[in-house]
Amino acid sequence: MPTLTNTADMEYDAQANTGANEESLRMVSAAPIGNEPVSDEELRPHALDGFIGQPLLKAQLQLFLDAARKRDVPPDHILLAGPPGLGKTTLAMIVANELNVPIRVTSGPAIQHAGDLASILSSLDSGEVLFIDEIHRLPRAAEELLYIAMEDFRVDVMVGKGPGATSIPLTLPRFTVIGATTREGMLPSPLRARFGFTAHLDFYPHEELEKLIERSAGVLGVHLGEESAHEMAVRSRGTPRIANRLLRRVRDWAIVHDLSSVEPADVKAALELYQIDAEGLDRLDIAVLNAVVKQFNGGPVGLNTLSAMVGEESETVETVCEPYLVREGFLIRTPKGRVATEKAWAHLGLVPKDDVSKLF
Ligand code: ADP
Numbered sequence: 001m002p003t004l005t006n007t008a009d010m011e012y013d014a015q016a017n018t019g020a021n022e023e024s025l026r027m028v029s030a031a032p033i034g035n036e037p038v039s040d041e042e043l044r045p046h047a048l049d050g051f052i053g054q055p056l057l058k059a060q061l062q063l064f065l066d067a068a069r070k071r072d073v074p075p076d077h078i079l080l081a082g083p084p085g086l087g088k089t090t091l092a093m094i095v096a097n098e099l100n101v102p103i104r105v106t107s108g109p110a111i112q113h114a115g116d117l118a119s120i121l122s123s124l125d126s127g128e129v130l131f132i133d134e135i136h137r138l139p140r141a142a143e144e145l146l147y148i149a150m151e152d153f154r155v156d157v158m159v160g161k162g163p164g165a166t167s168i169p170l171t172l173p174r175f176t177v178i179g180a181t182t183r184e185g186m187l188p189s190p191l192r193a194r195f196g197f198t199a200h201l202d203f204y205p206h207e208e209l210e211k212l213i214e215r216s217a218g219v220l221g222v223h224l225g226e227e228s229a230h231e232m233a234v235r236s237r238g239t240p241r242i243a244n245r246l247l248r249r250v251r252d253w254a255i256v257h258d259l260s261s262v263e264p265a266d267v268k269a270a271l272e273l274y275q276i277d278a279e280g281l282d283r284l285d286i287a288v289l290n291a292v293v294k295q296f297n298g299g300p301v302g303l304n305t306l307s308a309m310v311g312e313e314s315e316t317v318e319t320v321c322e323p324y325l326v327r328e329g330f331l332i333r334t335p336k337g338r339v340a341t342e343k344a345w346a347h348l349g350l351v352p353k354d355d356v357s358k359l360f
Pocket of ligand 1: 041043044045050051052053083084085086087088089090091180212240241244
């Protein structure tokens with residue numbers, strides 16, 4: 001049976017693929033296809049008002065945008081930092097929308113050479129937003145080119161090759177870079193210093209996710225009974241992308257079972273099928289906890305060893321699994337490695353042999 005993991009990272013890829021498929025199907029069809037009436041894009045709010053939660057960040061951003069509008073200049077560059085699936089891309093699109101300017105989307109890994117970035121920069125229109133996802137993964141030479149472009153609105157374009165190559169300075173129109181990163185610490189400080197506003201997105205509390213699920217259910221045409229949004233929210237790991245994804249799977253369940261309204265028992269049954277437990281932990285989280293508890297007697301265990309044990313990239317374990325496990329009190333990061341808490345042992349139905357607190 002195919003398994004569904006609700007890690008935000010995997011969802012990122014999965015949604016990217018689904019999005020592409022849906023999009024290509026749409027290209028050849030004027031009518032909605034099957035039971036997939038809306039794409040992920042349509043779940044994205046387009047204005048700051050529709051962006052749910054993160055009230056402080058929204059107030060800061062609103063002020064920042066209002067000031068830019070009043071001054072009639074493109075706003076300073078913006079850095080959005082936080083774990084995957086919390087709304088960084090959505091916010092970047094909202095900023096462009098609110099300013100009524102076009103947005104160009106790229107990402108650190110997509111830019112392999114400084115020249116790739118130079119050609120994007122030199123084709124930007126005045127006021128345009130350049131969104132660079134995973135900006136911490138830009139190659140070093142591109143990063144250096146970006147500092148200068150962000151500060152002086154200038155880029156040096158290399159013409160020719162070898163000893164005859166010359167660099168031609170090109171003045172750029174004013175534009176706004178919005179960088180998104182899941183690893184703010186990996187950004188070199190000169191690059192970080194070029195951003196006039198840095199927003200840290202945090203995991204969403206259950207009440208905010210409930211509102212988000214209710215909103216998305218409205219868009220998807222799913223009728224939710226009382227408490228059903230809550231049952232999904234508590235399993236969404238504080239992450240909107242996961243909340244939307246769980247909702248889609250619950251929607252599938254409702255369609256297959258001909259339900260006119262989704263009740264909490266339906267949510268539980270649908271999500272159990274996908275191995276998402278009552279705390280929102282999925283197969284990968286449980287594998288991580290099992291490795292620390294069973295193979296290392298509660299830890300400490302280093303990140304690389306742990307990642308190898310569960311067969312995942314250490315970046316995925318560190319940026320996707322761990323923040324939630326740490327935040328929910330299942331895991332503690334110590335200088336010697338990761339340690340499982342009593343809550344983790346209890347969640348696995350086990351009792352630690354030794355006093356767990358001595359490991360911290
Ligand atoms: P990130 O770029 O941080 O990985 P995204 O912006 O792609 O995350 O958000 C993932 C999905 O979650 C989007 O499809 C969007 O619909 C939804 N989403 C994220 N944050 C919010 C929010 N605050 N309000 C409503 N929907 C949101």
